[in-house]
Amino acid sequence: MTNLAGGGEVLQDEEAIIRLLAPLAQTPGAFALEDDCAVLEPKAGTELVLKTDPIAEGVHFLPDALPADVAWKALAVNLSDLAAKGATPCAYLLALSFPAAPRRSWVIGFAAGLAEAQERFGCHLLGGDTDRRPGPLTISITAIGTVPLGQMVRRGTARAGDGLFVSGTLGDAALGLMLAKDPARAAAWDLSPAMLAHLASRYRRPQPRLALAGLLRVHASAAMDLSDGLAKDLGRMCKVSGCGARARLADLPLSASAAKAVAAEPRQYQAVLAGGDDYEILASVPPPNEATFRQAASAAGIAVTRIGLMTAETEVTIEGLDGRAVDLVQAGWDHFAGDANAQSR
Amino acid sequence: MTNLAGGGEVLQDEEAIIRLLAPLAQTPGAFALEDDCAVLEPKAGTELVLKTDPIAEGVHFLPDALPADVAWKALAVNLSDLAAKGATPCAYLLALSFPAAPRRSWVIGFAAGLAEAQERFGCHLLGGDTDRRPGPLTISITAIGTVPLGQMVRRGTARAGDGLFVSGTLGDAALGLMLAKDPARAAAWDLSPAMLAHLASRYRRPQPRLALAGLLRVHASAAMDLSDGLAKDLGRMCKVSGCGARARLADLPLSASAAKAVAAEPRQYQAVLAGGDDYEILASVPPPNEATFRQAASAAGIAVTRIGLMTAETEVTIEGLDGRAVDLVQAGWDHFAGDANAQSR
Numbered sequence: 001m002t003n004l005a006g007g008g009e010v011l012q013d014e015e016a017i018i019r020l021l022a023p024l025a026q027t028p029g030a031f032a033l034e035d036d037c038a039v040l041e042p043k044a045g046t047e048l049v050l051k052t053d054p055i056a057e058g059v060h061f062l063p064d065a066l067p068a069d070v071a072w073k074a075l076a077v078n079l080s081d082l083a084a085k086g087a088t089p090c091a092y093l094l095a096l097s098f099p100a101a102p103r104r105s106w107v108i109g110f111a112a113g114l115a116e117a118q119e120r121f122g123c124h125l126l127g128g129d130t131d132r133r134p135g136p137l138t139i140s141i142t143a144i145g146t147v148p149l150g151q152m153v154r155r156g157t158a159r160a161g162d163g164l165f166v167s168g169t170l171g172d173a174a175l176g177l178m179l180a181k182d183p184a185r186a187a188a189w190d191l192s193p194a195m196l197a198h199l200a201s202r203y204r205r206p207q208p209r210l211a212l213a214g215l216l217r218v219h220a221s222a223a224m225d226l227s228d229g230l231a232k233d234l235g236r237m238c239k240v241s242g243c244g245a246r247a248r249l250a251d252l253p254l255s256a257s258a259a260k261a262v263a264a265e266p267r268q269y270q271a272v273l274a275g276g277d278d279y280e281i282l283a284s285v286p287p288p289n290e291a292t293f294r295q296a297a298s299a300a301g302i303a304v305t306r307i308g309l310m311t312a313e314t315e316v317t318i319e320g321l322d323g324r325a326v327d328l329v330q331a332g333w334d335h336f337a338g339d340a341n342a343q344s345r
Numbered sequence: 346m347t348n349l350a351g352g353g354e355v356l357q358d359e360e361a362i363i364r365l366l367a368p369l370a371q372t373p374g375a376f377a378l379e380d381d382c383a384v385l386e387p388k389a390g391t392e393l394v395l396k397t398d399p400i401a402e403g404v405h406f407l408p409d410a411l412p413a414d415v416a417w418k419a420l421a422v423n424l425s426d427l428a429a430k431g432a433t434p435c436a437y438l439l440a441l442s443f444p445a446a447p448r449r450s451w452v453i454g455f456a457a458g459l460a461e462a463q464e465r466f467g468c469h470l471l472g473g474d475t476d477r478r479p480g481p482l483t484i485s486i487t488a489i490g491t492v493p494l495g496q497m498v499r500r501g502t503a504r505a506g507d508g509l510f511v512s513g514t515l516g517d518a519a520l521g522l523m524l525a526k527d528p529a530r531a532a533a534w535d536l537s538p539a540m541l542a543h544l545a546s547r548y549r550r551p552q553p554r555l556a557l558a559g560l561l562r563v564h565a566s567a568a569m570d571l572s573d574g575l576a577k578d579l580g581r582m583c584k585v586s587g588c589g590a591r592a593r594l595a596d597l598p599l600s601a602s603a604a605k606a607v608a609a610e611p612r613q614y615q616a617v618l619a620g621g622d623d624y625e626i627l628a629s630v631p632p633p634n635e636a637t638f639r640q641a642a643s644a645a646g647i648a649v650t651r652i653g654l655m656t657a658e659t660e661v662t663i664e665g666l667d668g669r670a671v672d673l674v675q676a677g678w679d680h681f682a683g684d685a686n687a688q689s690r
Binding site: 044053085093127152154155 | 374382383387389392396404426429439476500501
């Protein structure tokens with residue numbers, strides 16, 4: 001079964017699909033999706049922050065995912081990057097690649113999820129195309145945000161001594177995916193229905209931390225979003241910043257659900273460190289800003305947790321519960337290594 | 346055989362791929378591809394024109410295509426849209442999706458083709474990502490251009506009485522693709538090696554008509570690029586413009602190669618009308634501007650041909666060589682109809 005299977009009317013005509021998406025494109029430069037290109041007039045004093053990150057069935061979402069969830073996730077994963085850069089979303093382009101003509105009901109559900117997400121996140125569909133090709137259903141979004149001139153928060157500007165913060169909680173989405181693929185684990189972990197729902201929702205509907213964008217511009221020395229797992233992403237931030245980092249497993253923020261799962265089965269810390277799909281923010285914050293950053297984030301409704309600090313070493317060290325360093329090569333995840341969690345990308 | 350098959354070193358590491366692309370990203374806002382997002386500061390008095398159109402192996406390029414040609418085409422098809430809108434390219438984002446880890450030699454060839462194309466077309470790589478997923482090798486480019494404020498050339502603003510022009514010649518790429526898949530046709534059409542090379546090159550290396558961009562802003566009432574074939578694309582322009590069009594098959598510009606092919610096998614007019622992959626410009630030009638447009642285009646090194654005119658009807662009529670209207674439903678092409686030419690998309 002794939003996301004496009006099932007009964008009901010099938011849309012053979014590309015223009016019929018575009019018509020269902022056109023209500024999302026009510027901004028002037030979108031021309032109601034009736035032109036070949038879109039136009040964007042940037043506000044004076046701002047520059048644009050751009051990100052394109054496609055998602056594909058079987059890689060970033062499951063074949064039985066609801067179309068509204070697919071749409072939400074396609075937009076959210078790109079906006080998560082913008083949030084980490086201190087940017088405010090304004091618009092996005094969408095390219096849909098279908099391996100088979102979609103059902104009308106699928107497109108309607110997809111458009112509804114996109115409508116909900118763009119309303120929540122404050123941006124508009126600016127341009128949309130569809131084509132048909134073999135391979136998995138793929139949604140390619142290019143997200144566009146704005147920052148005041150010169151104020152994009154960089155990834156490579158962390159400094160030794162800065163506090164290391166993450167937003168929200170880690171590992172939920174990876175655990176949610178694991179449960180979706182193997183529901184029997186729920187019993188082993190002794191999770192309540194509410195806990196299961198929490199983990200599932202974290203996988204299906206990531207929440208870009210847009211409320212932190214402005215605070216990151218003011219308080220953070222560097223930031224990035226966590227999409228491939230803390231171990232790998234922290235390694236990247238350290239590498240381009242030319243420093244190292246130390247953190248403690250015991251300090252990583254876990255939801256009640258994830259805490260219960262790792263308590264029952266400690267090797268699930270793998271999901272926390274390297275499962276990916278967190279779409280939380282990793283930020284380095286100079287010590288004088290730490291308290292204010294934490295308070296302002298809390299006031300904005302998003303908990304941030306200090307998990308360690310940047311160091312002058314070149315290594316990333318995460319201290320395990322036993323006091324020994326976690327083997328990060330094992331914990332890390334690579335797009336090209338094809339590990340067991342690759343489904344979560 | 347696919348584009349990624351063959352021997353040589355394989356790049357398991359995403360960062361190794363990005364390093365090979367980084368020399369293309371020497372513009373300040375690209376941060377040498379070391380950040381999560383890119384930054385673009387638009388020039389005052391301009392607005393941005395945006396287009397995203399992914400290309401995939403087996404759909405837009407053949408499995409044995411040279412990586413440099415794949416790169417060229419991925420960028421060119423998007424810039425062709427910008428040219429038709431009167432825009433000047435400035436930057437592009439790139440997302441590469443690999444079904445398997447690519448060989449180093451493939452990535453080097455791809456980067457070389459991209460370097461050649463961006464140098465020729467005057468733009469820079471601004472952001473690049475790679476991921477791994479099943480399905481065909483896919484290259485998703487988001488092209489960004491600029492126009493003076495409010496001057497993007499629209500698709501839906503043609504008026505009855507305007508002259509209908511196309512740039513260059515039609516059908517070459519579709520014939521080139523046909524020959525690549527069935528080389529025996531070359532003998533039937535009696536094409537010289539130079540003619541064969543011309544058609545092959547037109548498929549592999551489309552030339553966005555950027556030299557026409559400024560002229561379209563001044564002289565055209567509407568324009569779009571021809572990617573799905575004249576029959577379908579002209580129908581789209583008429584539909585959003587609320588008018589019709591008349592053209593004559595005998596007036597369509599053909600290369601010497603295409604002319605010889607259709608003379609030998611008249612049903613190959615199908616390739617001219619609906620083969621797609623032309624990446625030429627279709628423009629409507631008000632009568633007072635026609636002569637100047639033609640002269641200025643010629644001075645810019647690009648022939649434009651008047652193929653008919655826009656009408657107050659609602660239909661598109663193309664008069665065949667026998668004086669009767671060509672059946673455009675048959676000649677047309679739909680992304681979702683899965684006709685024999687779908688390979689050319």
